[in-house]
Amino acid sequence: MLNWLGRFYSSSIGRKWAMALSGLALIGFLVVHLAGNLTLYADDTGAAFRAYEHALESQGPLLLVAEAGLLALFVAHIAMGLRVTLQNREARETRYRIRASMGKSTFASRTMIVTGLLIAVFLVIHIIDFRGAKLLGAERVADMAGAVKHRLASPLGAGIYLAGVTALGLHLSHAFQSAFQTLGLSHPKYTPMIEKLGLLIAVLLFVGFASFPIILFISGGGTD
Numbered sequence: 001m002l003n004w005l006g007r008f009y010s011s012s013i014g015r016k017w018a019m020a021l022s023g024l025a026l027i028g029f030l031v032v033h034l035a036g037n038l039t040l041y042a043d044d045t046g047a048a049f050r051a052y053e054h055a056l057e058s059q060g061p062l063l064l065v066a067e068a069g070l071l072a073l074f075v076a077h078i079a080m081g082l083r084v085t086l087q088n089r090e091a092r093e094t095r096y097r098i099r100a101s102m103g104k105s106t107f108a109s110r111t112m113i114v115t116g117l118l119i120a121v122f123l124v125i126h127i128i129d130f131r132g133a134k135l136l137g138a139e140r141v142a143d144m145a146g147a148v149k150h151r152l153a154s155p156l157g158a159g160i161y162l163a164g165v166t167a168l169g170l171h172l173s174h175a176f177q178s179a180f181q182t183l184g185l186s187h188p189k190y191t192p193m194i195e196k197l198g199l200l201i202a203v204l205l206f207v208g209f210a211s212f213p214i215i216l217f218i219s220g221g222g223t224d
Contacts, residue, residue: 046145122164158213169206
């Protein structure tokens with residue numbers, strides 16, 4: 001069984017399947033992550049967000065395991081995306097001409113690797129800026145709600161976050177339906193619905209995440 005899985009993963013199809021499944025798993029995480037972050041808007045004191053943060057921290061070692069697994073999932077997804085892109089480099093021009101003639105080529109599909117790399121850079125900055133600093137015991141993140149508001153109230157912090165979520169939204173606008181197509185779940189009857197659902201998810205996630213830097217920057221972080 002393990003040998004078969006190893007051979008499947010080492011194949012081009014296997015890597016594409018792994019990239020599609022990991023991508024869908026990451027979309028699920030983003031939905032949950034956004035839901036948690038929206039507690040910032042629940043009250044002016046940040047109590048709801050701190051309660052959410054405390055609920056996570058109370059998991060102890062399980063939280064670290066989950067975070068390590070999530071980071072590994074991100075890294076694996078990005079690595080597989082790069083590998084598949086490089087392997088298909090020679091055939092890319094022909095494939096894009098065919099897709100363009102079928103009306104399937106979009107700006108989002110043509111820039112998947114670029115937006116993916118931008119998301120990776122943003123992820124590193126995001127982890128260092130918040131989670132990494134907290135793990136090191138930095139005083140400035142003793143109150144995470146206040147730290148988030150303070151960071152996104154600054155032009156640099158808001159700009160970086162908005163650029164990151166813009167790349168994310170563009171990436172997701174193609175990623176969802178592409179994952180279903182890779183898994184062989186496309187069908188003339190259902191594909192249009194999947195494409196619309198993927199676009200809706202991308203728009204909702206983009207609007208949700210983009211609201212933080214926009215609102216907090218305009219309001220000055222909602223600080224006293």
